[in-house]
Amino acid sequence: MCTEKQLLSGNEAVALAALHAGVALGVGYPGTPSTEILERLSQIGGKAQWAPNEKVAMEVGIGAAFAGARVLVTMKHVGVNVAADPLFTMAYTGVKGGMVFVSADDPGMVSSQNEQDNRRYAKASGVMMLEPADPQEAYEYTRLGMELCETWQLPVMLRMTTRVCHSKSIVVPAPPSEPVIAQRFDKDPHTYVMVPAFARPAHRRLREKLEKIKEWNESAAINRIVEGDASLGIVTSGVCYLHVREAAPEAKVLKLALTHPLPVEKIRAFAASVDRCLVVEENDPYLVESLRTAGIPCDGKREMYRFGELNVGRVQRIIADDASPEPAPARGKPPQLCQGCPHRTAFAVLKKFDCVAVGDIGCYTLSVLPPFETMDTCVCMGASISAGLGMRHVLPDDEARRIVSVIGDSTFMHSGLTGIADMVYNPPKTGHVVIILDNETTAMTGMQEHPGTGRALDHSRSGKVVIEDVARAMGLTNVVVTTTAAEFKKALAFALNTNELSLIIMRRVCRLAENKIKAYEAALETCNE
Amino acid sequence: MSNTNGNTTNIVLAGLGGQGVIRAADILAEAAFLAGVDVKQSELHGMSQRGGSVTSDVRFGSEVLSPMVPPGEADFLLVLHPTQTENNIHQLREGGVLINTTAIIGDGQDLAVLDQDATPLTSRNFNVGLLGLLSAHFSFPEDAWVKAIHAHLPEKLHQQNEQAFAFGKSLAGK
Numbered sequence: 012m013c014t015e016k017q018l019l020s021g022n023e024a025v026a027l028a029a030l031h032a033g034v035a036l037g038v039g040y041p042g043t044p045s046t047e048i049l050e051r052l053s054q055i056g057g058k059a060q061w062a063p064n065e066k067v068a069m070e071v072g073i074g075a076a077f078a079g080a081r082v083l084v085t086m087k088h089v090g091v092n093v094a095a096d097p098l099f100t101m102a103y104t105g106v107k108g109g110m111v112f113v114s115a116d117d118p119g120m121v122s123s124q125n126e127q128d129n130r131r132y133a134k135a136s137g138v139m140m141l142e143p144a145d146p147q148e149a150y151e152y153t154r155l156g157m158e159l160c161e162t163w164q165l166p167v168m169l170r171m172t173t174r175v176c177h178s179k180s181i182v183v184p185a186p187p188s189e190p191v192i193a194q195r196f197d198k199d200p201h202t203y204v205m206v207p208a209f210a211r212p213a214h215r216r217l218r219e220k221l222e223k224i225k226e227w228n229e230s231a232a233i234n235r236i237v238e239g240d241a242s243l244g245i246v247t248s249g250v251c252y253l254h255v256r257e258a259a260p261e262a263k264v265l266k267l268a269l270t271h272p273l274p275v276e277k278i279r280a281f282a283a284s285v286d287r288c289l290v291v292e293e294n295d296p297y298l299v300e301s302l303r304t305a306g307i308p309c310d311g312k313r314e315m316y317r318f319g320e321l322n323v324g325r326v327q328r329i330i331a332d333d334a335s336p337e338p339a340p341a342r343g344k345p346p347q348l349c350q351g352c353p354h355r356t357a358f359a360v361l362k363k364f365d366c367v368a369v370g371d372i373g374c375y376t377l378s379v380l381p382p383f384e385t386m387d388t389c390v391c392m393g394a395s396i397s398a399g400l401g402m403r404h405v406l407p408d409d410e411a412r413r414i415v416s417v418i419g420d421s422t423f424m425h426s427g428l429t430g431i432a433d434m435v436y437n438p439p440k441t442g443h444v445v446i447i448l449d450n451e452t453t454a455m456t457g458m459q460e461h462p463g464t465g466r467a468l469d470h471s472r473s474g475k476v477v478i479e480d481v482a483r484a485m486g487l488t489n490v491v492v493t494t495t496a497a498e499f500k501k502a503l504a505f506a507l508n509t510n511e512l513s514l515i516i517m518r519r520v521c522r523l524a525e526n527k528i529k530a531y532e533a534a535l536e537t538c539n540e
Numbered sequence: 541m542s543n544t545n546g547n548t549t550n551i552v553l554a555g556l557g558g559q560g561v562i563r564a565a566d567i568l569a570e571a572a573f574l575a576g577v578d579v580k581q582s583e584l585h586g587m588s589q590r591g592g593s594v595t596s597d598v599r600f601g602s603e604v605l606s607p608m609v610p611p612g613e614a615d616f617l618l619v620l621h622p623t624q625t626e627n628n629i630h631q632l633r634e635g636g637v638l639i640n641t642t643a644i645i646g647d648g649q650d651l652a653v654l655d656q657d658a659t660p661l662t663s664r665n666f667n668v669g670l671l672g673l674l675s676a677h678f679s680f681p682e683d684a685w686v687k688a689i690h691a692h693l694p695e696k697l698h699q700q701n702e703q704a705f706a707f708g709k710s711l712a713g714k
Contacts, residue, residue, distance in 0.1 A: 018573040018581075121584045145580075145607070178607035179569055179581040250607070257605040323610035338611075341627045343593025344556060377590060 016183045021175040024146035024182050025083070025113060026051035028153035032109065033190030035080035036060070038068045040425065041456035042087030043122040044176035045115035049085055050459075053469045061460060061468045064392070064425040065090035069097045069112065076106035076166070077203060080193040081157050084112035088129045089391065093426070095132070100205050102137040103213040105164035105220075108191060109157030116172045118293045119320040122455075124372065124389065126318075128295035129170055133271035137217050139167045139224060140271035142249040143175055146182045152268065154185065155233070159269075163224055165217075170270075172293065174250045174320060225272040233268035234277060243330070244285025246278060246298060246309065251291050251321055258326040270298070275305045282307045291329055293321050348377050353519030354448055356496045358383040361446075364503060366415045369399035373419035374455045374521075375448050386417070393418070393426025396434065396445055403439035411441040412507055418445065421453035421461040423478060428485075434512055435486035442510040444503070447478060450521035451528065458524040470531040472538075482514045489513040548601035550609040551674070554628040555620030555667075557591045563692055564620065564667040565596035568674070570688035572600040575680035582607035593624060595631075618674055620667050622649045639673055641666070643711055660703040668693075668701045672708025 019027065025048050029037055037052045037059035039045065053059040062068035065086040072084035086094060091114050101110075114132065117123040133140035141156055143149040149171065156167035201209050228234065240261045247255050248267040255264060265281040267273070282288040282302070288309040290299045299311035312329045315337070321329075328337070348355050358378045361368055362385050370376055370386040371394060379386035388398060399416035406414070418427050427447075434443055453459040460466045465475030482490050489511040493499040499517050506513035520528060551568065555561040562583050569581035583596040597609040609631065617632040619625045619640035632638060644661055645653055651663040661669045668689060675685060689701050 018570060018579065173584065174582060174607060177583050179566075179579075180604070180607065181573065181578065253606045254608075257610070322608045323606050324612075338630075341630060343627050344591070344623070346557060346590035346592030349558075349590060374590065 014184045014186060016181055018179050019146045019150075019182045020047065020177055020179045021143065021146045021149040021171055022047040022177070023051045024150040025085075025153045025169070025171075026055060026057070027182070027184060028150040029083040029111075030055055030057045031184060031187040032154045032157045033081055033188055034083050034109075034157075035190070035193060036071070036075050037083040037085065038062050038071045038075075039085030039113075040065045040068055040090055041421075041453050041459040042090050042115070043456055044117060044173040045085045045087045045090075045113055045171075046456045046459065047176075048083070048113060049468060052083070059468050063462050065094040066096060069094035069101070072110055072112060073097055073101050073104075073106065075193070076108040076110035076160075077104075078193040078196050079108045079191065081109040081191050082111075083153070084110070086112070086114065087123065088114055088116040088127055089123060089125065090114075091129050091132055092127075093392065095136075098132065098138070099136045100210075101166055103205060103210055103217055104203050105217075106160065106166055107164065107197070108193065109160040110166040111153055111156040111160065111169050112166060113169045113171060115176050116170060116294075118172055121173050124391065126294060128293075128297060129168070130270060130297040131295065133168050133170070134297075137165075137221060138271070139163070139165055139269060140170050141167060141268060142170045142270050144248075144250050144252045144266070145175065145178065146180050148268075149175060150182050150184060154188075159224075163220055165220055165224070168271075170249070172250055172320070178250075221272045224269075225274065228269050228272060228274040229277050231269065231274070234274055235266045235268075236281065237264040237266065239263035241284060242286045244281060244288045245291055245330075246281065246288065246302070247291045248298070249293070251293055251326070254321055254323050254326040255291050257323045259330055262330075267298075273298075273301055275301070275307075278302060279305065279307050282309060289330065291321070291326055345380060346377060347380060348374065348383075349522055351522045353450055353517070353521070354378065355383075356519070357446070357448055357499060357517045358385045360496055360500045360503060361385045361415070361417075363500075364507065365413065366507070367402070367413045368415055368417045369395045369402065371395035371416075371418040371422050372455075373422050373448075374450075375417060375419055391426075392422050393430055395422075396427055396430025399445070400430070400434055400437070400439060400443060403441055403443050404437075408441055411439060415444045415446055415503075415507075418447055419454070420447060420449040420451065420463050420478065421459075423447050424462045424476065428481070431482060431485050431487065431514075438512055440510065442512050444506045444513045444515065446503075447514065447516045449478065449516050449518040450524070451518070452521050452524040454521045454524065458521065458527060466531055466535075470534070472535050479514070479516060487512045487514050490516075492516045492518055494518055548599050548604055549616075549678070550614045550633075551598045551616040551618060552595060552609050552614040552628065552631045553598065553618045553620065554593070554595045554624050554631075556624065557594050559594070559620055560667045561594045561620055562596055564618070564671055565598050566692045567668070567671060567685075567688045568598045569600075570691055571675075571680050571684045572598070574684035574687055578602060578604045580604045580607040593627065595628065616674060616677065618670055620670065622651070637677065639670055641670075643673055644669060644708075660700065660707045662700075662704075665697070665701050665704040669704040669708035672705035673711050675705070676709055676712030
């Protein structure tokens with residue numbers, strides 16, 4: 012295993028660290044900016060797999076860590092919403108093996124539907140949180156996270172941001188450690204079975220653990236002070252630390268690494284050692300609120316700097332408390348559906364029918380832009396089916412019949428199945444029409460496999476979930492697979508005029524993925540010979 | 541070597557999604573790494589892969605801090621698509637160097653003309669040609685560039701990209 016210094020992205024560094032830490036498994040769901048972590052882990056010889064969604068990924072991770080193995084779980088920030096159910100209770104149970112889960116936040120929403128600040132999740136659930144500033148720290152903190160988790164039996168959230176995930180810098184790896192081999196699951200119902208009688212003491216144990224971890228964190232060397240002119244002291248974490256060092260090279264800086272639970276007394280002493288204590292953080296005032304709750308006087312940023320990511324220029328403005336309007340960002344060319352994209356065919360038809368398209372997350376969301384302008388809502392993964400049903404339930408019949416739910420194949424596997432269950436269970440009286448734009452890949456995040464492709468993360472042969480079979484088995488009465496504009500048009504015209512529960516699959520492979528998929532299948536054919 | 545912002549050299553690469561902006565930045569950053577300096581590269585991709593505007597920052601020097609070029613402080617702006625100069629020019633500092641497709645196709649918009657002319661540049665490899673032009677401003681050893689090109693392109697493309705790089709470099713000062 013390579014321990015020479017190398018130029019790596021934050022994501023690549025996490026993958027290398029996971030390999031060097033001896034993880035038995037990496038599991039996640041693709042989502043920018045986290046996707047490359049598991050792809051890289053697989054490429055460098057680790058075992059990595061895509062789960063249908065983040066909740067499943069987190070639960071597979073919990074099981075692996077309950078069994079005593081080290082495990083890496085990856086997702087983008089909104090994926091943690093999906094995984095929040097297991098997250099809050101795994102903080103109570105704790106785990107035996109090292110478990111680090113990556114929350115890849117997206118300040119500025121480069122490719123996301125919101126810019127939620129997942130540092131709130133660490134505090135709300137009670138897991139530990141490490142915030143790397145660059146790929147070197149992404150490497151170190153992944154390995155440290157495994158050790159901290161095993162010491163305290165509490166999972167660690169590695170909170171990255173787009174700039175940490177997708178920036179490259181020089182990484183000097185450490186010697187790999189021996190893999191931890193899980194031998195058996197040690198039964199311990201008081202720890203692992205969260206019925207109320209066992210969960211009540213488990214909650215107390217969690218709070219006691221966090222007190223002890225906070226005590227450890229107060230003197231941990233990972234929270235560093237950079238000496239400087241005491242007229243300005245800056246408390247910061249993550250990539251903001253690098254902007255701060257460049258924006259104010261003379262300032263004294265407290266760079267925090269383990270930001271939940273916070274080393275409050277260390278911060279208090281730092282604040283007392285400087286004339287002005289300023290907190291520099293992206294998005295929410297997580298640190299500012301924590302300091303003020305602890306009675307530590309500090310300045311924070313103005314509300315205008317809550318939006319979008321920070322950079323050296325914006326940090327200079329925060330330091331100067333500059334309230335003047337910021338220059339408008341340059342308008343570049345917006346993204347669009349690729350030339351030859353099969354979604355174009357589907358949306359050209361939908362536009363003619365004057366449907367209300369209750370949409371979802373994927374490349375097809377781009378149809379909101381000209382020339383199509385055929386996407387009417389987009390909230391979260393899977394919402395197309397359920398929100399479409401909601402509209403059908405309350406609108407008058409003639410309006411209800413215009414409602415169609417539009418979802419992609421990977422998004423359907425992620426969160427569409429429960430929507431179909433609701434459709435069968437609570438059918439609107441006008442029926443409903445769900446359209447799955449099946450391009451046979453997870454296109455938006457870079458053409459990853461999913462349970463419907465029949466290939467695993469490394470493109471080897473896997474089991475395959477056949478969408479139309481599942482839909483029929485669940486009770487949809489009108490299930491049609493189409494491949495051309497004419498077929499799609501005919502199927503849609505029929506479905507919109509019945510009271511049936513309809514699923515129209517428009518199956519045409521993504522133009523960008525087409526040649527790759529041919530190559531994967533050709534390689535699999537060769538294997539079989 | 542340019543040495544304007546402390547001791548850090550700032551380059552912003554700009555173009556459209558699918559054009560190879562990130563690949564060009566990878567080659568530049570790798571060459572700096574192989575030349576033995578500290579280097580950081582930062583990119584934004586995702587939605588921008590679908591034909592939208594894409595930029596990548598590369599910074600090198602004795603110690604690079606932020607991975608992002610501070611606003612308006614690019615020493616070099618390398619623009620890989622004829623339509624993308626105007627919306628990125630604000631990134632270039634006063635006195636900074638603009639390198640764009642004008643160097644190879646004049647004021648034209650159609651990079652396909654490169655496929656008909658007699659130069660080693662084509663619409664597929666001109667990114668590397670423009671890196672060659674940029675390279676004349678730095679003192680990285682030649683083999684750092686060659687290794688960087690090899691590391692980020694498939695083997696069958698090595699020779700033609702090395703030629704494109706050399707041709708681009710020969711345009712410097714013309």
